[in-house]
Each structure stands twice: as structure tokens, then as C-alpha cells.
Amino acid sequence: MPRKKTKLLQAPRGTYDILPEDQIYWERVFRVVKELANDYGFEKIDTPIIEDTELFIKGTGQTTDIVEKQMYTLKTKGGSSLTLRPEGTPGIIRAYLQNGLFNLPQPLKLFYFGPMFRHEHPQAGRFRQFYQFGFETIGGTEPVLDVQILQLFLHILKDLGLKKIGVQINSLGCPKCRPAFRRALIDYYKNKKQKICPDCERRLKINPLRLLDCKEEKCQPIKVGAPLFLDYLCQECHNHFKSVLEFLDELEMPYFLNNHLVRGLDYYTKTVFEVWFDEKKDEASQAPLALGAGGRYDDLVKQLGGKATPAVGMAAGIERIIALMKEQEVKISPRLAPKVFLVQLGELGQRKVLKLFEELHQANISVAESISKPSIKSQLKIADRLGSKFSLILGQQEALDGSVIIRDMESGVQETLPKDRVINELKKRLAKK
RNA sequence: GUGGCCAUAGCUUAGUGGUAAAGCGUCGGAUUGUGGCUCCGAUGACGAGGGUUCGAUUCCCUCUGGCCACCCCA
Numbered sequence A: 001m002p003r004k005k006t007k008l009l010q011a012p013r014g015t016y017d018i019l020p021e022d023q024i025y026w027e028r029v030f031r032v033v034k035e036l037a038n039d040y041g042f043e044k045i046d047t048p049i050i051e052d053t054e055l056f057i058k059g060t061g062q063t064t065d066i067v068e069k070q071m072y073t074l075k076t077k078g079g080s081s082l083t084l085r086p087e088g089t090p091g092i093i094r095a096y097l098q099n100g101l102f103n104l105p106q107p108l109k110l111f112y113f114g115p116m117f118r119h120e121h122p123q124a125g126r127f128r129q130f131y132q133f134g135f136e137t138i139g140g141t142e143p144v145l146d147v148q149i150l151q152l153f154l155h156i157l158k159d160l161g162l163k164k165i166g167v168q169i170n171s172l173g174c175p176k177c178r179p180a181f182r183r184a185l186i187d188y189y190k191n192k193k194q195k196i197c198p199d200c201e202r203r204l205k206i207n208p209l210r211l212l213d214c215k216e217e218k219c220q221p222i223k224v225g226a227p228l229f230l231d232y233l234c235q236e237c238h239n240h241f242k243s244v245l246e247f248l249d250e251l252e253m254p255y256f257l258n259n260h261l262v263r264g265l266d267y268y269t270k271t272v273f274e275v276w277f278d279e280k281k282d283e284a285s286q287a288p289l290a291l292g293a294g295g296r297y298d299d300l301v302k303q304l305g306g307k308a309t310p311a312v313g314m315a316a317g318i319e320r321i322i323a324l325m326k327e328q329e330v331k332i333s334p335r336l337a338p339k340v341f342l343v344q345l346g347e348l349g350q351r352k353v354l355k356l357f358e359e360l361h362q363a364n365i366s367v368a369e370s371i372s373k374p375s376i377k378s379q380l381k382i383a384d385r386l387g388s389k390f391s392l393i394l395g396q397q398e399a400l401d402g403s404v405i406i407r408d409m410e411s412g413v414q415e416t417l418p419k420d421r422v423i424n425e426l427k428k429r430l431a432k433k
Numbered sequence B: 001g002u003g004g005c006c007a008u009a010g011c012u013u014a015g016u017g018g019u020a021a022a023g024c025g026u027c028g029g030a031u032u033g034u035g036g037c038u039c040c041g042a043u044g045a046c047g048a049g050g051g052u053u054c055g056a057u058u059c060c061c062u063c064u065g066g067c068c069a070c071c072c073c074a
Helices: A020-039 A053-061 A065-069 A089-098 A143-159 A178-190 A198-206 A208-213 A217-224 A235-250 A318-327 A346-362 A376-386 A396-401 A419-432
Strands: A050-052 A072-075 A081-084 A108-117 A129-138 A165-171 A269-277 A290-296 A311-317 A340-344 A367-369 A390-394 A403-408 A414-418
Touching (some): A020 A108, A050 A053, A050 A089, A053 A065, A089 A129, A089 A311, A129 A143, A129 A318, A143 A290, A143 A311, A165 A235, A208 A217, A269 A311, A311 A318, A346 A367, A346 A419, A376 A390, A390 A396, A390 A419, A403 A419, A414 A419
Parallel strands (some): A340 A367, A340 A390
Antiparallel strands (some): A129 A311, A165 A269, A269 A290, A290 A311, A403 A414
């Protein structure tokens, strides 16, 4: 415990500790993600937490908020600039190119799990160091690949016990058709400047697509009349999107076609989607945070110096998923209770008990101890709290005549046995329980 | 980055311009080496720094952190 004079240090803003009591959630998420990802043919990849700053400027996009104002960037002693990764995809593509993974059978399906860093104003479900898992399918144009990633993610959420999950989906077109839509949008808003909010005025100049997801009441009537991307998609994008929706229908996966859905990263093309906790499954619902989001990025690999290679992927926020698991009171089986608890008394007993611990462990009997506690009382108390079936008591007396007391924690009945018979006796009794 | 609300023991809360109370938790004890129930005891806090004041946990300011709304996002 800290004394008064010493200044208490806190975890930096927006970071937090994952305490032992929370680990069961993290382990559960990790296990489900890993098992299902493997079932769907995704292989795990780990990339560094720091990368060349240039990777994110080129990859995530110079004009994105993430790159413009949220990166933790540091200068090395050698004078190069490194950045704590704000998202996973650029690092994966870098690894794909650097390691020649394009020589493996394509499309290559990868998944990852790890911390990301963004300098943001923290709130519930929003951190400066936060964990994501994500999937990338690199080297395939087929719409079915877009859908498979969504299917996998929903499968994961379902297996984690989460209910009321909604999907929103849209198409952002490609470099061929997007400019035309962008122009139409600007033309439409240009003469309505007086009627929109200041943020939208700014968006009109910097990032017109963002006009579409303004939540300001003032802007809603104007938004309603705005041009729809759907009407501007080129034939290829149109067909792709249509096909994606058909696959979703085939899967009987409910979704909300949200023509106003835009994503924050520059590299998205064609399909984009977000997955929410969401009862109403519509745009106006109250759900504040997306659990996961993603889309197709057919130009990123080329932008990072590779051959033109289509790809699609997504990322999910683990803190948000766990928060929802807690909110929905998803039951998680706690760690299994140790079958046997070792109680030691006196120096002699303490000495013998270490050996016994090892022997039980080798006999594959789960065992716990409280080797530093002096009183039998407190040790039995812990045994009780842990839910052990039996306690083995080894004190001065037992140490001297080579015996051990075996105590049934349920009935309180106990018996003294020669030490070398204990393990067999335990096995016998545990089999009956 | 902007605006608002908040900050009392490990947790959940009470309270006051004269340094604080409770429940849960933790640790210990209730006759010699025996858990669960009960009882008793101990432990432990006014986030940090300034200012106003005879005196501040209480009022003011700054910082730190949390929450909320924007921005944006997982």
C-alpha cells in the first residue's frame, strides 16, 4: 500500500490495466476469435507495434484524422520516424509485401489480435491504447469474400453470447466512379451553405463524403435530398455491391443498407460496413459505438508499393465487445477450482509440502496451496473459498511419521494415511465425486 | 482539439468551513493443529498543487484522471 508521502503514479490517460478478474473475458474472446478464424481459413499474423511513420501516411491516408492528429510518433536516435500503430491493416500489408506472402496460394487470409494506439479524447469504449482483432483477405476481388468476413465476425459475436447485433452496409465506389459522386455532392451542397451547420461547411471543403453522416438536426432535411452514391456507382461497383447484397440475402443475414455510411480511412473502395449493438437496426438508433467495421480496399497494396492486389478486411474493438458482454451479462465459466488444497503446519510440514505439491502436479491432480500462511485456520478458509474437494494436511506430527491427513471438505471427515498412499487414494476419491 | 459534469478507504456510498461514517473486501482473533454461519478486532480515504480563511476534505484557481456531448472512431 502506498504511503502518504509518495506520489501515486497513474496509468497514462486513456490506458488501463486488465486485472486478473477480467482476464476470463479476454481469454474467452481470444479463444473464440482464434478457433473461428481458423475454421474460416484465416491464419494468425503478428506484426510490430511500431512501424515506419510513412507506412501510415501512405496507407491509412494523409488526410485522415487518425494520421493528421491521432498518431503517437517518435523520433529515434538514428533520426528516423516511427509510429505506434493506430490500426492494423497497413502493417499487415507491409508484412505481406516484405515477406513475399503473395507467393502463397491466394487469396491469403490473415487475422491478428493486439493493441493499437490513437491520441484521442478518451471516453467509455474509447481509449488511447485499445485492442483490436481483425481479418484481412488479400488477393481476391470476389464479393463473396467481403461477405465471408462479415459472416465470420457475426459468428464470433454470436458465439460470445451477444445479442441484438446490427449490420450497416454501403458502397463507396472506386476511383473511377467516386469523383463523379463527390462532385455531385459538392454541387448539391454548394448553394445550401447557409442552411448547414459549421461542421458541414468545413466538411464541404475538406471531406465532402462526411457530409452524409452529419447528425446535426439542422442538416437532416438537406441530407435527405442529397444525391445517393448508389446512383453513381460504375457498372463494376454496382455489380459488386449487388452481388454482396445477394450473398447477404442468401445467408439470411439482416442488414441495413445505409447510403450515408462513410468510413474514416482513405483506402476503402466498394463495400464498407459497420457492426453495432443495436436494437432498432437503423441509422437513427442510439447505439453509440461500433463494435467492428471494415470494407474492401482494392488499391492499398499498390499504394504501398506492391502489384495491384484487391483486398478486404475488418477490425473489431475488443473493449467494446467485452463491455457489451458484461452489459448483456454473458455467463463465463470461471477458472476451474483446484481439486486439492495443501495445508502445511510448522517448518517441517512446510518443507514436505513443496515436494507433495510437485508429486500431485505430476499425477495430474489440480492442486493449490497457501504455503506462506502460518495458521491452519486461514489455510482451510482459503481451501474453502477456492472450492477444493479435499485438503491435505501436513503438520509437524505427520511429517515425522510420514503420514498425511486427507480431509473431505464437504463432509469434514478426515483420515490419516501413509504419505505414499495419498495420491492413489485421492485419485480413487476424486473419481467418485 | 472544443464544451459540460465529476473525483471521499481496494469496491459501493454517507457527511462537514474546525481532518470524516457505513456496508462489502482484506488481515487477525473467539483457549492448545481444522473452513463455511456468527461475534470481536485491525486495516485503510477526502486525486495533486496553489489560493481565500484563524482554520479547507468542504469555497476559488490550475493540473491529473474519469464520464458525457461534439470532432472522429474500434
